[in-house]
Amino acid sequence: QKTFKITVLPGDGIGPEVIRQAIATIKEVEKKYEYKFELSEALIGGCAIDAHGVPLPDSTLEQCKNSDAVLLGAVGGAKWDTLPGHIRPEAGLLAIRAGLGLFANLRPAIIYSSLKNASPLRADIVKDGIDIMVVRELTGGIYFGKRGRTAVEGMGEAAYDTEMYSVGEVERIARVGFESAMKRNKILTSVDKANVLESSRLWREVVIKMSKDYPEVTLNHMYVDNAAMQLVRNPMQFDVIVTSNMFGDILSDEASMITGSIGMLPSASIGAGTLGLYEPIHGSAPDIAGQDKANPIATILSVAMMMRYSCGLENVAKDIEVAVERVLEKGYRTGDIVSEGTELVGTMKMGSLITSEI
């Protein structure tokens, strides 16, 4: 009987309550299957700042390193917004990505057929659904490059940040892109700004070289400005998108928004081994925290991604995903996705509806 060690980081705001439903899902999986999950909680974000003065205590990072997977709720809130940058909740996110070497962020943007009307796009554009996987580089680029202040002749103080990518960094993220495409519809769109940026030119060279290893994958290159337009004009043209940390930040959020259901979307951050970090893409929503209103589905689907990528349990992942679809088809909705003719339920009720379908 295999046992998986999972570090759970509930975080702030609605984090703890959506995590509670995700844990219930894991417990249900334990009952049905022959797997054991050893769960232990730790602090990250605002709650860690309150307790230890830093958004990612060393003890949390150590515990994560000794796990098979990390499940995160959400971090942040107005309370910590006026602190200096390096001790804000978001700094904890950047530190855990770097600390665990999670260089690839996988962000599926999917419209469930029962939620098509939620998309802000015209019905004829989303009639065949949206199913995009954005693969964002997560530990390099301008997020982690050299930055500072200096002075510019006649223009006063100046501040700079450095976008930098090495061949090795591009190779490993491009490989995740190609491999993802192989498991899907075999179309990979590499997004860059090679008509302006040197780092994008290197990016493109490496991606083209690697495409020789994947003759079955159709590789397209698209400038980031055009990609921002095409996501709105015709999202169906995309299968897998692979791009840099900064462009991926922007495009993965845009891709999520066109599905119309931010509360539904999970994410996975993975590295060279099987250790991964799984979290909903939504924020900590302090305005509805503690009111049993938050949608736990994105976090539950993050558990599915965890089963798939860190535990290698594809069948369990599918089981959870199908359970979510069934509950949606039966017409249950949390407040963020409720519409005429559907039944409004709270966080806990939504969680138990899903576990009862597993």
Next chain:
Amino acid sequence: QKTFKITVLPGDGIGPEVIRQAIATIKEVEKKYEYKFELSEALIGGCAIDAHGVPLPDSTLEQCKNSDAVLLGAVGGAKWDTLPGHIRPEAGLLAIRAGLGLFANLRPAIIYSSLKNASPLRADIVKDGIDIMVVRELTGGIYFGKRGRTAVEGMGEAAYDTEMYSVGEVERIARVGFESAMKRNKILTSVDKANVLESSRLWREVVIKMSKDYPEVTLNHMYVDNAAMQLVRNPMQFDVIVTSNMFGDILSDEASMITGSIGMLPSASIGAGTLGLYEPIHGSAPDIAGQDKANPIATILSVAMMMRYSCGLENVAKDIEVAVERVLEKGYRTGDIVSEGTELVGTMKMGSLITSEI
């Protein structure tokens, strides 16, 4: 009688034919009003590469410098796509922006009421129209920062680009943002990534400082990833957006696409004086070049912006804009915006319909 010197840069693809209709508009303005426009043509882009081996010949830049305004068609085409970066058509665009000191790019994203159905967004989202002015910094940031190649220990060759902004650069673009907001609905959204980038933190500091000079303007700060989402979710919340060169490239194109009428949108690039460069936001569309199919409206509306910003002729600008609206209301459309119940016309016919309304 005032005379304005205009340098006309037809460029490549559909550039020359849309420019022809824009010139017809200028001639009509000359007939109706007491102003003279001295037009002289010059080369930029692919046609300049063919004739002189460079996308922006010195003679063209000189001629532009000695003008009151520059009117550009479009540049580029497959023929020049395999040339090295610095002699591609796009390099001519970057060089003319820098060469003329055009640090502010004004990109209106407007839905004309007669074209609402063209928007890819749901009808209920665009029911009150879209009317956003994106103010993009155009001669700084990562577009013009230090770049190159280097090596990274254990990761092979690396390439880098530098995002850099000085207080002076941010001040002058922020001022354009605030001034634009003062002439509109007095809401300014400054877009940055201050939770990660040092250059964004300086950007935000300067914008906040300057807001003291504009107590009537409501200033909001928004992260670029959120802005990419909000444009799709609720574009009506925006009045003026001010942002960096790179973020502006992405967001101005996204804002244009949600209007659904790329062929309708003009742009202005301005600097410290009244000299400005005016061009449609669409590309050179080689596939339909020379077939009398291109929509000349974006270029004609660029003439209107030229009248407003470089010539100080607000009444003439309005006259042209109203002429365009009237022709649309009468149901005439080029191929890119034609729909059931409207009448398809070619480039030349559309141009003459508009001049006849002036």
